[in-house]
Amino acid sequence: xxxxxxxxxxxxxxxxxxxxxxxxxxxxxxxxxxxxxxxxxxxxxxxxxxxxxxxxxxxxxxxxxxxxxxxxxxxxxxxxxxxxxxxxxxxxxxxxxxxxxxxxxxxxxxxxxxxxxxxxxxxxxxxxxxxxxxxxxxxxxxxxxxxxxxxxxxxxxxxxxxxxxxxxxxxxxxxxxxxxxxxxxxxxxxxxxxxxxxxxxxxxxxxxxxxxxxxxxxxxxxxxxxxxxxxxxxxxxxxxxxxxxxxxxxxxxxxxxxxxxxxxxxxxxxxxxxxxxxxxxxxxxxxxxxxxxxxxxxxxxxxxxxxxxxxxxxxxxxxxxxxxx
Amino acid sequence: xxxxxxxxxxxxxxxxxxxxxxxxxxxxxxxxxxxxxxxxxxxxxxxxxxxxxxxxxxxxxxxxxxxxxxxxxxxxxxxxxxxxxxxxxxxxxxxxxxxxxxxxxxxxxxxxxxxxxxxxxxxxxxxxxxxxxxxxxxxxxxxxxxxxxxxxxxxxxxxxxxxxxxxxxxxxxxxxxxxxxxxxxxxxxxxxxxxxxxxxxxxxxxxxxxxxxxxxxxxxxxxxxxxxxxxxxxxxxxxxxxxxxxxxxxxx
Ligand SMILES: Cc1cc2nc3c(=O)[nH]c(=O)nc-3n(C[C@H](O)[C@H](O)[C@H](O)COP(=O)(O)OP(=O)(O)OC[C@H]3O[C@@H](n4cnc5c(N)ncnc54)[C@H](O)[C@@H]3O)c2cc1C
Ligand SMILES: Nc1ncnc2c1ncn2[C@@H]1O[C@H](COP(=O)(O)O)[C@@H](O)[C@H]1O
Numbered sequence: 001x002x003x004x005x006x007x008x009x010x011x012x013x014x015x016x017x018x019x020x021x022x023x024x025x026x027x028x029x030x031x032x033x034x035x036x037x038x039x040x041x042x043x044x045x046x047x048x049x050x051x052x053x054x055x056x057x058x059x060x061x062x063x064x065x066x067x068x069x070x071x072x073x074x075x076x077x078x079x080x081x082x083x084x085x086x087x088x089x090x091x092x093x094x095x096x097x098x099x100x101x102x103x104x105x106x107x108x109x110x111x112x113x114x115x116x117x118x119x120x121x122x123x124x125x126x127x128x129x130x131x132x133x134x135x136x137x138x139x140x141x142x143x144x145x146x147x148x149x150x151x152x153x154x155x156x157x158x159x160x161x162x163x164x165x166x167x168x169x170x171x172x173x174x175x176x177x178x179x180x181x182x183x184x185x186x187x188x189x190x191x192x193x194x195x196x197x198x199x200x201x202x203x204x205x206x207x208x209x210x211x212x213x214x215x216x217x218x219x220x221x222x223x224x225x226x227x228x229x230x231x232x233x234x235x236x237x238x239x240x241x242x243x244x245x246x247x248x249x250x251x252x253x254x255x256x257x258x259x260x261x262x263x264x265x266x267x268x269x270x271x272x273x274x275x276x277x278x279x280x281x282x283x284x285x286x287x288x289x290x291x292x293x294x295x296x297x298x299x300x301x302x303x304x305x306x307x308x309x310x311x312x313x314x315x316x317x318x319x320x321x322x323x324x325x
Numbered sequence: 326x327x328x329x330x331x332x333x334x335x336x337x338x339x340x341x342x343x344x345x346x347x348x349x350x351x352x353x354x355x356x357x358x359x360x361x362x363x364x365x366x367x368x369x370x371x372x373x374x375x376x377x378x379x380x381x382x383x384x385x386x387x388x389x390x391x392x393x394x395x396x397x398x399x400x401x402x403x404x405x406x407x408x409x410x411x412x413x414x415x416x417x418x419x420x421x422x423x424x425x426x427x428x429x430x431x432x433x434x435x436x437x438x439x440x441x442x443x444x445x446x447x448x449x450x451x452x453x454x455x456x457x458x459x460x461x462x463x464x465x466x467x468x469x470x471x472x473x474x475x476x477x478x479x480x481x482x483x484x485x486x487x488x489x490x491x492x493x494x495x496x497x498x499x500x501x502x503x504x505x506x507x508x509x510x511x512x513x514x515x516x517x518x519x520x521x522x523x524x525x526x527x528x529x530x531x532x533x534x535x536x537x538x539x540x541x542x543x544x545x546x547x548x549x550x551x552x553x554x555x556x557x558x559x560x561x562x563x564x565x566x567x568x569x570x571x572x573x574x575x576x577x
Contacts, residue, residue: 074456074466074468075459075460075465105456107466109453109460114422115420116422118421118451134450136448137447138450140547141351142546143349143541144542145541147540148537148538183465183466184495186493187481187493189490190493194489196488200487246507248485248489254338254362254506279547282576283574284550285566296553300550300554300555300574302555302557303556304556304557305557310559310562313560317563317564317567
């Protein structure tokens with residue numbers, strides 16, 4: 001059977017939004033490629049799994065059950081998914097490009113003798129074949145790739161593909177995964193110190209650089225993020241290397257690639273490695289006291305000024321605007 | 326404990342990418358190469374595993390062109406014991422699978438319990454070679470590790486997931502670990518290390534040919550960003566900025 005197999009990632013008892021986006025994109029593509037979308041999840045299915053996955057476009061939802069599948073295991077999950085794939089012979093396997101998906105997809109690919117197109121941002125169909133677009137060099141270039149043989153495994157960047165809900169709920173079929181060995185297993189999840197929004201997931205990112213002068217001034221950025229309501233706080237590498245901020249907040253070529261609706265760079269010069277990680281943001285605002293700073297070359301809007309003067313005013317105005325709307 | 330560590334040579338991160346004549350990879354003219362930044366963390370961790378377990382051999386492996394001897398020599402200077410260059414002047418023609426297959430064959434010969442890699446090579450940004458090698462060899466795999474400890478035949482690792490939370494992963498050796506920034510602070514190369522490196526073994530063998538599983542159709546550059554629709558000065562510019570964000574860009 002042709003069609004697309006989508007791995008549905010479950011976290012905190014719910015199918016992840018990024019997986020629903022992957023199902024939606026798969027459903028769009030099968031209209032051209034033929035076949036249908038099957039979603040597969042491992043372990044206990046959330047109560048609404050058939051509903052949300054069906055609405056996103058899956059015509060089948062399979063839950064792979066096994067006594068060992070209470071926690072994620074890359075090799076264990078890959079082996080279980082491989083069994084389904086071997087039976088189904090899909091033209092593509094889609095996985096959301098999350099920390100778990102990135103760990104899992106290459107292991108599935110090896111078992112199914114396929115290559116992986118990583119962190120895809122777009123798909124087209126040409127001559128009956130799936131073409132995947134993916135950023136390389138942290139977004140400085142884009143590659144279009146296709147499977148050399150028949151099967152393409154792809155990971156899909158979250159927040160890029162539209163989630164649709166035109167489909168109909170389906171029933172979840174539970175299958176025994178059978179015997180798989182588990183070589184690496186998650187033992188526990190340590191909660192974040194503060195439950196913060198990830199820079200890769202937030203629609204608004206407020207980032208600070210060395211121009212913020214010290215970690216004690218991060219409250220200014222946090223206040224602006226809070227005023228927006230849906231913002232995460234990011235950082236340049238200079239700031240992370242100085243130990244002002246944890247490295248999971250670093251944006252750039254050796255940090256995270258972000259593409260929020262709005263990116264606000266505060267006291268960041270705009271080195272090429274930083275630009276690589278944020279240039280695909282929809283709108284970029286830069287606040288920097290140096291009018292010659294390279295960040296202004298990519299910014300849609302710029303304010304030449306001192307962050308310590310501009311930020312409090314900006315925060316106050318954003319707060320006022322949001323309260324009024 | 327014997328450890329293998331895989332390192333890649335990549336265009337330096339300040340490279341301005343241009344598309345080459347083939348239309349499928351970058352124009353190498355004037356490009357400077359350096360060690361993939363994440364691989365420095367991998368090498369450092371390999372050295373620490375060896376030191377903590379009271380000895381062994383750290384073998385650093387690179388699949389790449391003859392020039393990559395330079396990067397390997399540098400890692401020998403940092404403290405690795407021996408190096409293997411799987412020589413291939415057509416590295417751009419390989420995908421992650423084809424690289425992983427060649428590395429896996431080499432690693433198997435070394436018979437190590439711990440394999441270190443970087444979480445991602447910052448050229449193609451795949452982030453696959455580590456998990457692929459693990460799957461090919463039937464080893465355990467832990468990716469994007471920020472903390473690891475080995476006790477006997479078990480490794481206890483921490484890896485970052487969304488929003489600053491961490492997963493604790495337990496892996497049975499042999500295993501492949503991919504290093505994320507934050508795992509350690511790589512040590513510097515010192516002069517005695519550079520002297521010692523000259524005498525350390527660096528073996529060069531032809532990399533086995535492996536057909537890629539992905540075909541590159543095209544490499545393109547993103548449209549250049551339109552700079553500066555509005556530039557204001559100081560805090561007085563805030564109302565105009567917000568008006569434009571709301572009315573022109575509609576992001577508020
Ligand atoms: C291998 C490698 C990988 C790298 N990866 C990354 C990466 O992933 N991400 C990344 O960000 N960088 C990365 N870098 C580092 C990059 O080259 C720059 O060094 C870094 O981005 C600079 O950070 P910055 O803009 O905060 O600091 P600076 O370059 O020092 O800029 C500070 C800016 O603040 C402005 N400023 C100062 N005071 C004020 C004020 N009061 N009000 C307003 N503006 C003010 C200044 O005009 C200046 O433009 C990498 C480098 C290398 C070599
Ligand atoms: N050509 C290569 N030679 C040696 N190691 C490599 C090579 N390519 C990738 N690796 C290793 O695999 C990691 C991930 O690479 P990638 O999957 O290409 O992003 C790198 O950080 C290296 O540790």
